[in-house]
Amino acid sequence: MAVGSILLDFLVTKEWRRVRIVQKYGGTSVGSIERIEAVADRVAKTCSAGHQCVVVVSAMGHATDELVQLARGIDPVPEPREMDALLSTGEQVSAALLAMALHKRGWPGRSFTGWQAGIVTEQVHGSARIEDVKTEALRKSLDAGEIPVVTGFQGISGETVTTLGRGGSDTTAVAVAAALHADLCEIYTDVDGVYTTDPRVVANARKLEQISYDEMLEMANLGAQVLHPRAVENAKQFGVNLVVRSSFSNEEGTLVAESAGYEQHEVVTGIAFEREVARIAVLGIPRAQHGLATVFGYLAQRGVNVDVIVQSLVQAETVDVSFTVKEDDTQRTLRVLEELRGQLSYREIVAEQGLAKVSIVGAGMISNPGVAARMFSVLADGEISIKMVSTSEIKVSCIVESQELDRAVQQLHGAFLTENLGESFTQTTSSVAKHAY
Ligand code: ADP
Ligand code: ASP
Ligand code: MG
Numbered sequence: 001m002a003v004g005s006i007l008l009d010f011l012v013t014k015e016w017r018r019v020r021i022v023q024k025y026g027g028t029s030v031g032s033i034e035r036i037e038a039v040a041d042r043v044a045k046t047c048s049a050g051h052q053c054v055v056v057v058s059a060m061g062h063a064t065d066e067l068v069q070l071a072r073g074i075d076p077v078p079e080p081r082e083m084d085a086l087l088s089t090g091e092q093v094s095a096a097l098l099a100m101a102l103h104k105r106g107w108p109g110r111s112f113t114g115w116q117a118g119i120v121t122e123q124v125h126g127s128a129r130i131e132d133v134k135t136e137a138l139r140k141s142l143d144a145g146e147i148p149v150v151t152g153f154q155g156i157s158g159e160t161v162t163t164l165g166r167g168g169s170d171t172t173a174v175a176v177a178a179a180l181h182a183d184l185c186e187i188y189t190d191v192d193g194v195y196t197t198d199p200r201v202v203a204n205a206r207k208l209e210q211i212s213y214d215e216m217l218e219m220a221n222l223g224a225q226v227l228h229p230r231a232v233e234n235a236k237q238f239g240v241n242l243v244v245r246s247s248f249s250n251e252e253g254t255l256v257a258e259s260a261g262y263e264q265h266e267v268v269t270g271i272a273f274e275r276e277v278a279r280i281a282v283l284g285i286p287r288a289q290h291g292l293a294t295v296f297g298y299l300a301q302r303g304v305n306v307d308v309i310v311q312s313l314v315q316a317e318t319v320d321v322s323f324t325v326k327e328d329d330t331q332r333t334l335r336v337l338e339e340l341r342g343q344l345s346y347r348e349i350v351a352e353q354g355l356a357k358v359s360i361v362g363a364g365m366i367s368n369p370g371v372a373a374r375m376f377s378v379l380a381d382g383e384i385s386i387k388m389v390s391t392s393e394i395k396v397s398c399i400v401e402s403q404e405l406d407r408a409v410q411q412l413h414g415a416f417l418t419e420n421l422g423e424s425f426t427q428t429t430s431s432v433a434k435h436a437y
Contacts, residue, residue, distance in 0.1 A: 019183040021046060024056040024152065024173035028190040029247035030094045031061035039247060040101035043147060047107060052142060054180065055149045056173040057098055059090025064166070080125035084154070084163045088114065091151035091169070099149045108146045112137065114154035114161070119172065121155035127165035129230065130155055130172070133179035150176060170231035178238035185235070185242050187227065192246035193254035194219070194226055196417045197271040201409050204418065208269070212259035215269045215363055218395050222359040223274035232256065259363065267371060268362040268416040273409055275402060276327035277355040279387060282337065284318045284347025291319060294344050302336045304329060308357070308390040308399060318347070322388065324399060327353055355387060356405040359397040360412060372396045378415045384408050
């Protein structure tokens with residue numbers, strides 16, 4: 001059994017031991033004054049049990065979206081430095097309010113902005129990586145018996161405020177937990193754990209008791225919004241015991257920890273998806289000029305994030321290639337490709353929007369060729385056409401039409417994860433999975 005679940009048992013059974021816990025509360029969990037009061041009650045309860053708490057908060061409800069809209073009202077592409085200065089204020093509101101709510105209950109809450117908490121990032125706006133957490137201020141606060149309440153999603157680079165990317169408060173929590181050697185990092189959200197897929201799309205999705213870092217990382221990278229990918233990456237790197245649970249109930253949640261061993265691997269653990277994907281095809285790229293390397297080198301240089309790549313037609317002189325980007329990035333990508341025409345004389349570009357990506361994830365699918373075939377046949381049975389495919393050791397992704405996404409997720413969930421079918425599939429392939437390890 002993983003160490004994390006023993007710790008979790010400690011807390012659940014209320015066996016006394018002083019544990020240092022980082023608790024992160026997401027937007028819905030601090031979405032109103034009533035919710036902030038409820039969070040203060042939960043933090044106070046944890047501290048009353050003798051545990052030491054550091055809290056990390058997101059902005060209230062849709063506050064970040066509203067700030068984005070305000071900025072766009074001035075400039076559709078706002079100055080990145082000022083955008084981060086603006087977006088970081090959302091979390092400052094909730095941190096200060098929660099600290100007040102703790103004070104009202106007789107607990108010395110103390111709010112910290114990212115820079116006050118010593119969260120140092122690289123010099124990138126909008127998606128900065130945390131480079132260091134200088135823990136002095138937080139340790140001093142804990143030593144003084146206070147409850148630090150840290151703004152998620154932000155840090156400092158030199159003198160400039162930076163933000164970590166949407167959903168980044170999870171990453172703040174894990175970074176703080178790692179730096180303070182916390183025993184546990186609890187991510188409180190509006191669902192009571194990590195499910196086999198988004199329970200908003202599949203009503204009978206199952207809550208997972210435990211998931212490995214690798215599978216969770218794959219799920220998060222493939223669109224499962226419940227955890228920020230870098231939070232999982234950091235948790236794996238620093239061995240942080242991570243629990244995802246609901247701030248609306250006392251349900252146990254899901255433990256994200258090191259894999260418990262191959263016996264427990266399902267062939268498919270979960271299904272993740274991403275809406276709003278666009279496909280860009282670049283046709284007639286001259287092979288003689290290292291065409292593909294030039295195209296993707298140029299896109300990378302200009303900061304365009306490319307996902308699935310398929311080389312479709314190779315002829316004597318030219319190649320065709322398609323790749324996906326986030327739909328929001330379509331216009332920018334087309335502009336960058338137009339600029340490239342000066343260097344590389346490809347024939348034409350075709351863009352297609354209104355697509356989505358659905359992925360099945362599971363550590364047990366290593367060396368298991370049957371899984372991809374089964375995925376394709378489930379989608380074909382549902383008359384869902386597959387536009388592109390991409391695979392890795394533990395996932396298979398298909399690009400489909402957006403309007404067919406929910407149905408694709410539901411049918412794949414039915415086939416791979418709804419009890420009986422899922423189990424028999426797991427059994428027939430588990431010996432393959434065992435050999436693969
Ligand atoms: P928070 O504001 O607390 O950070 P998020 O909205 O970022 O919450 O993440 C929680 C949401 O993630 C859930 O409401 C759910 O719709 C979505 N979600 C997507 N995939 C999953 C999954 N596999 N398990 C649980 N929730 C998921
Ligand atoms: N407030 C930020 C967002 O909405 C960060 C977070 O909630 O994790 O993306
Ligand atoms: Mg989130």
